[in-house]
Amino acid sequence: MHDGAVRLTVRYENFRLDGAEVTQQFDVSFQAPADLTRRLVSLVHARLHRIRPVWLYNDNAPTVLRDVDFDVARRVPFQEIQWNEPQRNDYRLEGESRVASVEKAETFEIQLAKDEFPRRPDNRSLDFEPMGREGFRVLLMRVTPERTLFRALTLAFVVLLVLAAVALVWDAWRWQLRQPARAAVRPRPIPLPVGDLLESR
Amino acid sequence: MADIFLSYSRVDLERARQFEDALERCGWSVFWDRELVPGVGYRDVIERELNDARCVIVLWSHTSVESAWVIDEAEEGNKKGRLISVLLDDVVPPLGFRQSQSATLAAWPGNVDDNEFQLLTRRLQTLCPAAADRSPAPVSPRKPVVRAATPSPARRALQWHPSIAPTLLLAVVFLINYAETSVDALLTPAGLGAEAGYPIADAFRWFERGLSFDLHDTTSPIGYYGYSASYFVIFPALCLYVAAVLGRRAEPRGYQTVALAVAIDYLISLPFFLFFPVPERWSSPGTEAMLLSDKVSDRLIELVRPLSGLDNCFPSFHVSLTVLVVSACFMFRVPLRSTAAALGATIVLSTFVLGVHWLPDMMAGAAVGIASLLLASRVVQRGRSPFPAYLPPSVSVI
Numbered sequence: 001m002h003d004g005a006v007r008l009t010v011r012y013e014n015f016r017l018d019g020a021e022v023t024q025q026f027d028v029s030f031q032a033p034a035d036l037t038r039r040l041v042s043l044v045h046a047r048l049h050r051i052r053p054v055w056l057y058n059d060n061a062p063t064v065l066r067d068v069d070f071d072v073a074r075r076v077p078f079q080e081i082q083w084n085e086p087q088r089n090d091y092r093l094e095g096e097s098r099v100a101s102v103e104k105a106e107t108f109e110i111q112l113a114k115d116e117f118p119r120r121p122d123n124r125s126l127d128f129e130p131m132g133r134e135g136f137r138v139l140l141m142r143v144t145p146e147r148t149l150f151r152a153l154t155l156a157f158v159v160l161l162v163l164a165a166v167a168l169v170w171d172a173w174r175w176q177l178r179q180p181a182r183a184a185v186r187p188r189p190i191p192l193p194v195g196d197l198l199e200s201r
Numbered sequence: 202m203a204d205i206f207l208s209y210s211r212v213d214l215e216r217a218r219q220f221e222d223a224l225e226r227c228g229w230s231v232f233w234d235r236e237l238v239p240g241v242g243y244r245d246v247i248e249r250e251l252n253d254a255r256c257v258i259v260l261w262s263h264t265s266v267e268s269a270w271v272i273d274e275a276e277e278g279n280k281k282g283r284l285i286s287v288l289l290d291d292v293v294p295p296l297g298f299r300q301s302q303s304a305t306l307a308a309w310p311g312n313v314d315d316n317e318f319q320l321l322t323r324r325l326q327t328l329c330p331a332a333a334d335r336s337p338a339p340v341s342p343r344k345p346v347v348r349a350a351t352p353s354p355a356r357r358a359l360q361w362h363p364s365i366a367p368t369l370l371l372a373v374v375f376l377i378n379y380a381e382t383s384v385d386a387l388l389t390p391a392g393l394g395a396e397a398g399y400p401i402a403d404a405f406r407w408f409e410r411g412l413s414f415d416l417h418d419t420t421s422p423i424g425y426y427g428y429s430a431s432y433f434v435i436f437p438a439l440c441l442y443v444a445a446v447l448g449r450r451a452e453p454r455g456y457q458t459v460a461l462a463v464a465i466d467y468l469i470s471l472p473f474f475l476f477f478p479v480p481e482r483w484s485s486p487g488t489e490a491m492l493l494s495d496k497v498s499d500r501l502i503e504l505v506r507p508l509s510g511l512d513n514c515f516p517s518f519h520v521s522l523t524v525l526v527v528s529a530c531f532m533f534r535v536p537l538r539s540t541a542a543a544l545g546a547t548i549v550l551s552t553f554v555l556g557v558h559w560l561p562d563m564m565a566g567a568a569v570g571i572a573s574l575l576l577a578s579r580v581v582q583r584g585r586s587p588f589p590a591y592l593p594p595s596v597s598v599i
Contacts, residue, residue, distance in 0.1 A: 001499040003484065003511055005492060027418060027495045029556070031511075032399075035486035042489070147416040153554050154424035160547045161427070167539035175536075178308070 005029045006036070010048060015077040015139045016097040022077060022139060024048065047144065054078070054136035055109075056128040059120075062100065062112040064138050072110055073141040075101050083133045091135070100138070110140065203232035204329045206254035208274035210265035216289055217260055219311050224258075227313055227322055227452045228582075229329065251277050255329035261303070262289040283328055287321065313452065314534045323451035326363075363453030367460030371444070374467050378508050381474060385510045398478035398512045402485040405559040414482070414490035414556060422496075428551035429494040433501050436519060436548045439541055443526045446535050454581050455533035459526070462570075462577035466521050469569050478512035483556040490556035517558045520566030523548045525574050532578065 001007060010024040026043055030036040055063045077097050084090040104111040117136070118127040146154075205224060209217040221231045232250045251257065257278025265271040275298055278284035286294050286303035294303065304321040312318070406412070447456035473479075483492040494501045509518070527545035530538035549567075552558040558566075 001495060002492075002503050002506070005483075005495060005499065007495075007499075027491050027499075029483040029491040029495070030486075031480065031484040032486055038486065039489075144416060144419050146419045146421055150417070150420040150424060150554070153550060154421050154427070156550060157424060157427045157431075157547055157554075160543050160550075164540045164543035164547075167543055168537065171537050171539060178310075 001027070003029075004031050004036075008040070008043065012049060012051070012077075012139055014079055014093060014097055015051075017075065017077050017099060017141075022049070022141070047142065049142050050140045052138055052140055054112075054117075054128075054138060056130040056135065059126040059128045061103070061114060062117050062126065062136070064110045064112070064140065066105075066107070066109050068140060070140075071143040071145075072102055072105050073143050075099050076112070076139055076141050078112070078116070078136050078138040081135050081137055083135055091137075094134070112138070203230040203250060203253075204255050205229050205231045205325075206251050206257045206274070206278070207231050207233040207260070208257060208265075208271050208278075209233070209260040210262060210268045210271055212264040213260055213262045213289055216262075220258075220260065220287070220306070223311065223313050223318065224325075228454060229325065247274075254278075254283070256283045256285060256325060257281075258285045258287055259294075259298070260287050260289050261292055261294045261298075263292055265289075266292050266295055285321070285324060285328070312534055314450070314536070319451055326451055363451075364448040364456055367453075367456050368444075368448065370460045370464055374464050375508075377471075378467065381471065382506075382508055382510045382513065385475065385513065398480045398514075399485060401477070401479050401515075402482075402488075402559070405479070405561050406485075406488070409560050412560075414488055417490050417493065417556060418496070420493060420554070424554065425493045425496045428547070428554045429497045429501060431544070431547040431551040432494065432519065432555055432557075433504065435544050436523065436551075439544055439548070440522060440526055442537075443530060443535055443541070447529070447533060455529065455535075458533070458574070458577045458581045459529045461580060462525050462529070462573040463522065465576055466525060466569055466573035467518075469573065470516055470518060470521065473515050474510065474513040477515055479514035479559070479562065480512045481514050481557050482559055484511060488556075492557070493555045514558055515562045515565060516569050517552055517562040517566035519552050520549050520558070520563045521570035521573075524567045524570035528571060528574050532574070 006028050008026045008028055010026075012022040012024075015022045024047070026047065028036065028039050028043070030039055050068050052064045052067075055065050077099050079097050080094040081091040082094055084092060098116045100112040100116050102110060103113050114126060119125065120127045207217060207221055207224075217233065221233055224231050232254060234247065251274060257274060259265070259271060259275040259278065261271075272295055275284060275286075275295075279298060284298070286298055288294075288303050288305045288307060290307055293299065304317050304324075306315075306317055306321075309315055309318060313322075443459065444456070447459055450456065481492075482488050483490040492502060523545045527538075527542050529535070530541045535541065549563065552563060553560070
């Protein structure tokens with residue numbers, strides 16, 4: 001970009017939300033190369049979304065065991081997969097990316113809505129097979145709220161802009177007030193002053 | 202000897218006092234009979250001042266059109282072609298004084314930037330340039346001003362309009378800033394690059410008590426669009442507006458003061474720009490700040506980079522010029538000054554929010570801006586303006 005700044009775009013392949021692939025974009029400003037490394041590490045730790053598997057031992061609700069400490073979006077995309085070799089994170093995608101809403105986000109787990117997950121014939125419990133090859137990957141999307149300092153500064157900008165507009169109206173109003181006064185004092189021909197001139201001022 | 206002889210009727214004393222005060226604020230010396238010393242023959246003094254004055258202003262009112270004294274003094278000014286009529290009331294000047302142009306100040310609020318008053322000062326400039334525009338006053342009050350032999354064409358060009366010399370000065374400052382930014386990188390200690398300023402940046406962070414810009418990029422679009430507009434658009438627009446308003450005035454002191462203040466401001470800042478490298482906040486390690494205007498367009502910073510070096514942060518020239526320009530708006534009663542003040546505040550804040558400047562930069566910038574304006578104002582008010590006198594083409598050189 002400029003002066004050494006870079007734009008980092010993170011694509012979460014095959015995770016789609018509202019018809020578009022999920023991405024994150026970060027503008028990273030830096031000058032010293034070591035600083036870039038540090039900033040990137042900081043971003044990975046603090047800003048990127050997380051991909052986690054569904055814990056298949058709970059067939060009452062799709063559950064993701066929480067090992068991250070951030071606010072999760074209300075809707076998250078997930079994928080069905082077939083494990084080839086879990087130890088090497090080797091898997092095959094099954095079908096399209098789907099979206100589930102987060103029903104509970106608790107200290108140790110995150111529970112998703114059942115609607116999009118397969119169910120047993122009784123239609124009550126989920127058709128999960130913990131010892132099988134089928135599994136689900138969920139993209140836990142991080143919600144990062146605006147920091148209070150910058151929210152206050154944005155508010156300050158809006159207030160100052162409103163003040164500027166009020167000042168503009170005030171100045172225009174004063175200017176308009178002066179106009180009739182000026183028009184009224186234009187010299188008109190009047191009869192010459194008559195009578196004795198004053199001897200002194 | 203005063204520049205202007207003021208003729209009026211005693212009944213209009215208050216309005217005459219207000220008028221005399223405004224003229225003096227514009228740099229003219231005014232004689233009026235309130236200055237007469239007891240014991241001195243006032244007829245002699247009045248006659249002498251009337252003869253010596255470079256211009257006679259008559260305040261025509263319901264009373265003064267009937268005053269023999271006022272009419273006599275007007276007659277004297279008229280004979281010499283130095284008469285200017287001012288209508289204080291809705292009256293017509295007596296016969297014989299209707300041919301000359303007259304200014305209507307019946308509804309004049311007393312401020313020098315009033316349009317009618319400005320027209321009057323423009324006419325006055327042709328008869329007697331204000332003190333700020335003249336060469337240093339002659340030692341003897343009786344001696345006429347003697348100018349040097351025919352001025353050079355360059356000097357004559359500068360004297361053609363009162364705004365030319367200040368504008369040239371601003372252009373020179375602009376060019377030097379451009380050149381300075383180009384050579385700035387060469388002056389940075391070899392091999393250190395931007396790192397030369399990191400210890401200073403660390404000291405500034407200590408001053409700010411370690412204020413972090415963590416999650417800087419989460420700022421809402423209203424924030425980054427608004428502050429980017431302030432920094433890159435409103436700032437130059439405000440400077441141009443104030444320059445245009447002051448530069449178009451007949452009374453040139455405002456524009457001269459601002460131009461001189463900008464030059465002084467830059468002179469004070471230059472050593473810091475060259476030898477005190479402070480990197481912009483976003484480029485310093487550990488700040489977590491980004492250049493927020495990149496979220497609008499990364500081209501924006503490239504537009505100003507030729508004039509604003511990466512490590513020329515201290516003192517903030519943006520803050521400095523903004524404070525200077527807004528203060529000048531109030532000092533010289535520029536229209537829409539309240540609006541300018543509110544917009545100026547957004548510019549000052551933008552230097553912080555966009556992740557460019559540190560708090561010490563902003564504080565130093567504000568101090569330098571105010572100090573420069575006060576110094577320039579003092580220089581111009583004391584008649585030591587470095588700008589050549591304004592000589593309209595119609596005025597013959599004495």
